[in-house]
Amino acid sequence: MEDIRMRPISIAGKRQPVRLHGRVKSRVQRGLVYGAAALTFAVLLFLISYILVRGVPNLKPSLFSWTYSSENVSMVPAIITTVEMTLLALLLAVPFGLFTAIYLNEYAARGNKLVNIIRITTETLSGIPSIVYGLFGMLFFVTYLHWGYSMASGAMTLAIMILPLIMRTAEEALMSVPDSFREASFGLGAGRLRTVFRIVLPSAMPGILSGIILSIGRIVGETAALIFTAGTMAQIPSLLQSGRTLAIHMYVLSGEGLHMNEAYATAVVLLIVVLLMNALSALVAKRLTKK
Amino acid sequence: MHGVFFVCALVSILAVVLICVFLFANGVPAMQKIGLDNFLLGTTWKPGNDLYGILPMILGSVYITAGAIVVGVPIGLLTAIFMAFYCPKRIYGFLKPCTELLAGIPSIVYGFFGMVIIVPLIRDIAAFFGRDISGSSILAASILLGIMILPTIIGVSEAALRAVPGSYYEGSVAMGATHERAVFSVVLPAAKSGVLASIVLGIGRAIGETMAVIMVAGNQPRVTGDMLKGIRTMTANIVTEMGYAADLHREALIATGVVLFVFILIINLSFSVLKRRKD
Numbered sequence: 001m002e003d004i005r006m007r008p009i010s011i012a013g014k015r016q017p018v019r020l021h022g023r024v025k026s027r028v029q030r031g032l033v034y035g036a037a038a039l040t041f042a043v044l045l046f047l048i049s050y051i052l053v054r055g056v057p058n059l060k061p062s063l064f065s066w067t068y069s070s071e072n073v074s075m076v077p078a079i080i081t082t083v084e085m086t087l088l089a090l091l092l093a094v095p096f097g098l099f100t101a102i103y104l105n106e107y108a109a110r111g112n113k114l115v116n117i118i119r120i121t122t123e124t125l126s127g128i129p130s131i132v133y134g135l136f137g138m139l140f141f142v143t144y145l146h147w148g149y150s151m152a153s154g155a156m157t158l159a160i161m162i163l164p165l166i167m168r169t170a171e172e173a174l175m176s177v178p179d180s181f182r183e184a185s186f187g188l189g190a191g192r193l194r195t196v197f198r199i200v201l202p203s204a205m206p207g208i209l210s211g212i213i214l215s216i217g218r219i220v221g222e223t224a225a226l227i228f229t230a231g232t233m234a235q236i237p238s239l240l241q242s243g244r245t246l247a248i249h250m251y252v253l254s255g256e257g258l259h260m261n262e263a264y265a266t267a268v269v270l271l272i273v274v275l276l277m278n279a280l281s282a283l284v285a286k287r288l289t290k291k
Numbered sequence: 292m293h294g295v296f297f298v299c300a301l302v303s304i305l306a307v308v309l310i311c312v313f314l315f316a317n318g319v320p321a322m323q324k325i326g327l328d329n330f331l332l333g334t335t336w337k338p339g340n341d342l343y344g345i346l347p348m349i350l351g352s353v354y355i356t357a358g359a360i361v362v363g364v365p366i367g368l369l370t371a372i373f374m375a376f377y378c379p380k381r382i383y384g385f386l387k388p389c390t391e392l393l394a395g396i397p398s399i400v401y402g403f404f405g406m407v408i409i410v411p412l413i414r415d416i417a418a419f420f421g422r423d424i425s426g427s428s429i430l431a432a433s434i435l436l437g438i439m440i441l442p443t444i445i446g447v448s449e450a451a452l453r454a455v456p457g458s459y460y461e462g463s464v465a466m467g468a469t470h471e472r473a474v475f476s477v478v479l480p481a482a483k484s485g486v487l488a489s490i491v492l493g494i495g496r497a498i499g500e501t502m503a504v505i506m507v508a509g510n511q512p513r514v515t516g517d518m519l520k521g522i523r524t525m526t527a528n529i530v531t532e533m534g535y536a537a538d539l540h541r542e543a544l545i546a547t548g549v550v551l552f553v554f555i556l557i558i559n560l561s562f563s564v565l566k567r568r569k570d
Binding site: 022025026027029030032033034035036037039040043044047051054095096100102103106108114117118120123124125128130131132133135136139140144160163164167193214217220221222223224247250254263267270271277278279282 | 307401470
């Protein structure tokens with residue numbers, strides 16, 4: 001696209017004098033634009049630095065002891081639960097999301113009715129708020145399937161929640177692979193399946209990965225979908241036991257009001273994970289565009 | 292393998308169907324038992340007395356969402372204009388990921404931030420003017436949600452502004468318009484439907500937000516127009532009471548979720564209509 005950030009041409013302004021209030025208006029508009037942008041980034045900066053400044057001094061070694069007790073609200077069980085939950089949800093969502101994207105982009109005929117329905121359902125899924133996912137998870141996995149408050153219920157709920165994100169990013173990545181790659185592969189006698197797995201997927205990998213990394217960020221930060229599916233027990237859980245992730249740990253701590261310092265510390269850990277995930281995803285995506 | 296891919300593709304359809312079926316099957320009976328009028332238009336929520344009117348919560352969601360739009364849309368839209376037409380290329384590469392980071396921060400962290408910064412600030416300012424309030428209020432939730440929808444508004448609006456052909460801008464500058472005039476009077480109107488779509492998406496985010504709202508809105512189920520008083524949203528209603536609810540109370544909470552779900556479906560629908568119109 002052309003660079004449209006050029007300065008206005010002043011000759012025209014001189015020949016046909018711009019009315020004074022027009023010039024003032026322009027100046028006000030410019031001020032508003034800069035002011036709003038400054039405010040947006042100032043809020044972000046303030047939020048991050050405030051949490052870091054208040055939280056980092058509270059990151060005491062005792063918070064990383066192996067077990068949780070009411071005297072020492074260690075976050076280690078929560079960290080392990082978060083890792084478990086992330087892996088489980090990804091394990092469920094990535095194959096389905098990726099294969100759906102492959103079906104939509106590599107197999108389905110253009111203008112296929114089913115493709116449209118799938119796109120509409122994906123859009124619907126991505127607009128549903130996490131509390132509705134939480135309710136559904138509670139009704140279906142916890143109650144109807146009798147899984148109780150458990151890692152399995154939580155991970156299934158989260159898997160459905162991140163499915164549209166993984167699907168969309170994977171589809172975009174597949175779409176960005178030039179058709180000439182596929183044609184060359186077919187021309188050399190490879191079948192469709194081999195073309196997909198040997199040629200298309202490797203070139204689309206950075207895009208797919210950056211989508212997966214973004215969903216890790218969402219899983220780690222999720223609360224509303226997990227309270228009534230995975231529960232809030234502070235322990236290192238097995239598949240059918242309840243466990244609290246870091247975000248829920250933080251919610252419980254700040255809700256009690258007794259452990260504000262620990263809540264600050266948890267916020268720091270959450271924030272750092274999210275910062276890392278975002279940076280990583282941007283880095284991976286950058287590799288994609290460079291190529 | 293074709294079959295495997297096909298079956299996987301059906302999962303998202305299955306998920307939507309399951310979500311609809313289980314929500315409606317568990318929520319609609321409660322609405323019938325309570326009576327649709329009493330449920331949707333009742334102004335008293337007292338599960339102890341078997342009174343389940345969720346009008347206060349519906350209004351709470353609407354007020355707070357409207358507040359978030361008032362706070363977030365002007366700032367977000369102007370920031371989007373900055374990103375598209377004012378931002379020097381050198382710092383764009385740094386600021387763009389920042390707006391994405393704003394979207395990535397967990398809502399629980401936003402809520403915590405609101406709880407320790409925005410709420411006390413409102414309390415102190417009100418105390419200065421001689422009003423004794425807790426600070427958890429419609430205003431606090433509106434400001435916090437306004438911040439939280441910024442990345443949505445900025446991202447979608449910026450894309451819409453960039454999608455306007457460069458000739459629009461060039462044409463108006465050639466006619467003697469200033470940079471501002473060209474952007475605000477020519478490019479911005481041309482990107483109108485995309486900007487509207489971003490607002491609709493922002494509304495969806497705001498109305499569905501749960502944890503952050505719970506931490507700053509006060510959660511009192513009452514009908515009030517006072518910006519400085521606490522209020523409860525539909526999402527907060529579900530989370531604050533689901534832990535101990537049973538029988539009809541529990542079903543009424545699920546029915547609250549159904550009402551929220553219907554709101555979201557309507558918002559999604561208008562979003563896709565706007566998006567189609569843009570294409």
